[in-house]
Amino acid sequence: MANHKATKKDVRQAAKRRERNRYQGKTTRNAVRDLRALTTAKDAAESIPTVISQIDKLAKKGVIHKNKAANLKSALTKKVQALAK
Template sequence: MANHKSALKRIRSNRVKQLRNKYQHKTTRNAVRDLRAATEKKDAADLYPKVVAMLDKLAKNNVIHKNKANNLKSKLAKHVAAL
């Protein structure tokens, strides 16, 4: 158990950040899944910029690695172009 007031606060703030990161990561994964499932080019083209922004935000906040974000964006761009 933490002995200092600042350590207790750090534990609380880390938990809040963990929950926020978990929510954003799961939301982004669901958006990627929805984009991959899209069969209409117009729907996929509308959804693509939003998903890219979500991936960039996760990479900026170190929730996922920047290379993983770039790989996902590249694969999704190929998918949208192939529709």
């Protein structure tokens, strides 16, 4: 365990950030799963902006890599466009 006051604070902050990142990551994964499960174009078109926004926020904070975010958004957009046809 850390001995310095600042290091103890850093440990507390890291735990908070890790917990927040886990929650946001899991929430986004669930949203992606739900979007993939949709079968109607209207529902998918309504929910894709929020899912893409969540993915962008994770990439901005460094929770996921920016290329992974781009790949996810691309795949989801393709899926939604395929439903529209």
